[in-house]
Amino acid sequence: MEEKMYTYKYPHPAVTTDCVIFGFDGMRLQVLLVERGLEPCKGKWAFPGGFVKIDESCEDGALRELEEETGLTGAYIEQFHTFSAPDRDPRERVITVAYYALVRIQDVKAGDDAAKAEWFALDDVPQLAFDHEKILSMALKRLRERIHFEPIGFELLPEKFTIRQLQNLYEAILDVRFDRSNFTKKMLHFNILTQLEETVWPTPKREAKLYSFNNESYNELKQKGFRLEF
Amino acid sequence: MEEKMYTYKYPHPAVTTDCVIFGFDGMRLQVLLVERGLEPCKGKWAFPGGFVKIDESCEDGALRELEEETGLTGAYIEQFHTFSAPDRDPRERVITVAYYALVRIQDVKAGDDAAKAEWFALDDVPQLAFDHEKILSMALKRLRERIHFEPIGFELLPEKFTIRQLQNLYEAILDVRFDRSNFTKKMLHFNILTQLEETVWPTPKREAKLYSFNNESYNELKQKGFRLEF
DNA sequence: TTATCTTGTGTGAATTTTACACCACAAACA
DNA sequence: TGTTTGTGGTGTAAAATTCACACAAGATAA
Numbered sequence: 001m002e003e004k005m006y007t008y009k010y011p012h013p014a015v016t017t018d019c020v021i022f023g024f025d026g027m028r029l030q031v032l033l034v035e036r037g038l039e040p041c042k043g044k045w046a047f048p049g050g051f052v053k054i055d056e057s058c059e060d061g062a063l064r065e066l067e068e069e070t071g072l073t074g075a076y077i078e079q080f081h082t083f084s085a086p087d088r089d090p091r092e093r094v095i096t097v098a099y100y101a102l103v104r105i106q107d108v109k110a111g112d113d114a115a116k117a118e119w120f121a122l123d124d125v126p127q128l129a130f131d132h133e134k135i136l137s138m139a140l141k142r143l144r145e146r147i148h149f150e151p152i153g154f155e156l157l158p159e160k161f162t163i164r165q166l167q168n169l170y171e172a173i174l175d176v177r178f179d180r181s182n183f184t185k186k187m188l189h190f191n192i193l194t195q196l197e198e199t200v201w202p203t204p205k206r207e208a209k210l211y212s213f214n215n216e217s218y219n220e221l222k223q224k225g226f227r228l229e230f
Numbered sequence: 231m232e233e234k235m236y237t238y239k240y241p242h243p244a245v246t247t248d249c250v251i252f253g254f255d256g257m258r259l260q261v262l263l264v265e266r267g268l269e270p271c272k273g274k275w276a277f278p279g280g281f282v283k284i285d286e287s288c289e290d291g292a293l294r295e296l297e298e299e300t301g302l303t304g305a306y307i308e309q310f311h312t313f314s315a316p317d318r319d320p321r322e323r324v325i326t327v328a329y330y331a332l333v334r335i336q337d338v339k340a341g342d343d344a345a346k347a348e349w350f351a352l353d354d355v356p357q358l359a360f361d362h363e364k365i366l367s368m369a370l371k372r373l374r375e376r377i378h379f380e381p382i383g384f385e386l387l388p389e390k391f392t393i394r395q396l397q398n399l400y401e402a403i404l405d406v407r408f409d410r411s412n413f414t415k416k417m418l419h420f421n422i423l424t425q426l427e428e429t430v431w432p433t434p435k436r437e438a439k440l441y442s443f444n445n446e447s448y449n450e451l452k453q454k455g456f457r458l459e460f
Numbered sequence: 461t462t463a464t465c466t467t468g469t470g471t472g473a474a475t476t477t478t479a480c481a482c483c484a485c486a487a488a489c490a
Numbered sequence: 491t492g493t494t495t496g497t498g499g500t501g502t503a504a505a506a507t508t509c510a511c512a513c514a515a516g517a518t519a520a
Contacts, residue, residue, distance in 0.1 A: 005237045005238065005239060006237065006238050006239070006240065006241045006242065007235045007236065007237040007238075008235065008236045008237075008238075008242065008244075009235060009236070010236065010244075010281065010284075011236045011284040012236065012238065012242035012243065012244055012245070013242065013245055013282070013284065014238075014240075014242055015242070015243050015245065015314075015325055051240065052243070052314070052325075054240075054241040054243065054316070054323055055316050055323075056316065057314045057315050057316060058312060058314040058325070059314070079311065079312065081309065082288060082309060082312045082327045084245075084282070084287045084288040084289070084327065085287050086284070086285050086286065086287060093284055093285075095245055095282075095288070095327075097312050097314065097325075145375070145379065148378075149375065162467090163467090163468095164466085164467075179508095179509070179510070179511090180467085180468090181468085181469075181470085181509095181510090181511085182508070182509065182510085184467095184468075184469085185469095186507095186508090205464090205465050205466040205467080205516080205517055205518065206465080206466045206467050206468090206515080206516045206517050206518090207466095207467080207516070207517080208466080208467060208468090209467085209468085392498090393498085393499095394497080394498080409478070409479070409480085410497090410498085410499095411478095411479090411480085411499085411500075411501090412477075412478065412479085414498090414499080414500090415500095416476095416477090436484080436485050436486055436487085436496085436497055436498055436499095437485080437486085437498080438497080438498060438499095439498085439499090
């Protein structure tokens with residue numbers, strides 16, 4: 001490591017990004033955590049993250065961290081809050097710009113990274129490092145708000161999915177229960193799903209129709225000033 | 231100015247806050263801008279803002295800037311986005327955490343600050359400095375989203391207001407038109423307004439009932455898992 | 461076969477939204 | 491003084507949507 005130093009007239013905080021990576025296993029919403037190998041908070045779990053390079057935007061930094069951790073490029077991420085309590089990191093003043101990512105669990109390559117990474121269902125999240133509990137709860141809050149206006153849920157499902165899976169996802173995110181029939185009608189009414197062929201997916205009691213998200217139809221609707229309102 | 235310098239092993243960006251201050255004049259949504267007296271972007275208008283001190287949170291910094299500019303303490307502010315393009319400030323790498331504030335125009339003391347400050351209606355906003363156009367459009371987007379879930383509009387109105395003023399405000403923020411009768415019914419149905427006595431307010435054609443926002447009722451409703459859905 | 465679980469579809473009642481209509485009142489005007 | 495005009499308050503009926511079920515069919519397991 002070179003010994004070059006950077007000097008400023010006024011104190012500057014360090015800036016990091018942290019990325020709450022959401023996945024969906026078919027029934028429950030999950031987050032990807034890494035176990036900290038160094039002090040402080042050694043042994044506790046935390047969201048992947050790291051310092052923002054001086055010539056990259058925070059978004060690029062978050063995407064870089066996401067790729068390092070999951071192998072995914074160009075995933076869906078969204079900035080949701082910046083955490084800046086002066087004492088949130090004991091080492092030095094660190095401000096973190098937090099993003100959440102929506103990924104398909106099955107696309108994430110197993111943790112061949114040095115750091116031990118693991119998926120946790122929301123109910124089973126262990127104690128987290130720093131202020132990451134606060135980060136998680138804010139991420140959830142924002143995800144729940146956002147899903148009312150944009151069809152972000154599809155980022156979490158495989159290309160082809162059944163209406164039931166979609167309903168499970170909405171129920172998991174919003175922590176509510178919908179009537180099966182009414183959910184189907186409402187969803188199909190938006191006309192943003194393309195019906196495909198059929199197959200027996202997760203619990204093969206009876207064949208279920210498969211659908212895919214129709215981005216073109218959605219953009220048309222959005223053009224006309226449309227609101228999802230789920 | 232002392233000659234003390236601060237050194238770090240890695241380059242650190244500077245961190246500022248910018249505050250989009252919204253007000254409402256009874257008909258149109260306004261923003262408070264200050265004219266830049268120094269290069270870069272000298273002569274252009276910008277949102278009030280400044281560097282975050284090393285021992286204060288960004289929110290505290292934004293509140294401090296807000297008070298310096300308007301004299302208001304403890305106003306309603308909300309963080310909405312952090313802007314971090316590497317070249318957004320030509321001087322050095324500056325990351326800005328942006329807030330919007332909702333204030334009552336009539337409570338803002340005239341610009342006795344050194345900087346020239348002025349209210350602009352949204353349609354009349356001049357060319358802005360740096361990436362502040364982007365900041366404004368993001369602020370608006372977020373304000374419009376937020377107003378569907380929380381009764382933030384009341385922060386912009388005087389203590390006592392008529393239903394019509396409230397409707398004007400919603401129409402100004404969302405840029406839509408509501409039916410007068412239906413708007414009234416819907417609003418009263420939420421039971422978060424307290425009816426007061428009467429008076430002739432802005433255009434005294436006929437006496438209009440005055441209302442105030444009832445925070446207690448609102449908190450009760452929120453407790454029961456209620457959604458505003460406007 | 462029968463019981464059970466699941467998907468797909470239908471239906472009617474309850475509720476909400478929407479688009480108007482009507483009247484009252486006060487100021488402006490001829 | 492009588493008429494017009496703009497605003498506030500209330501009512502109402504049709505349309506649309508939500509909500510709570512019902513029921514049939516396919517598939518599996520005992």
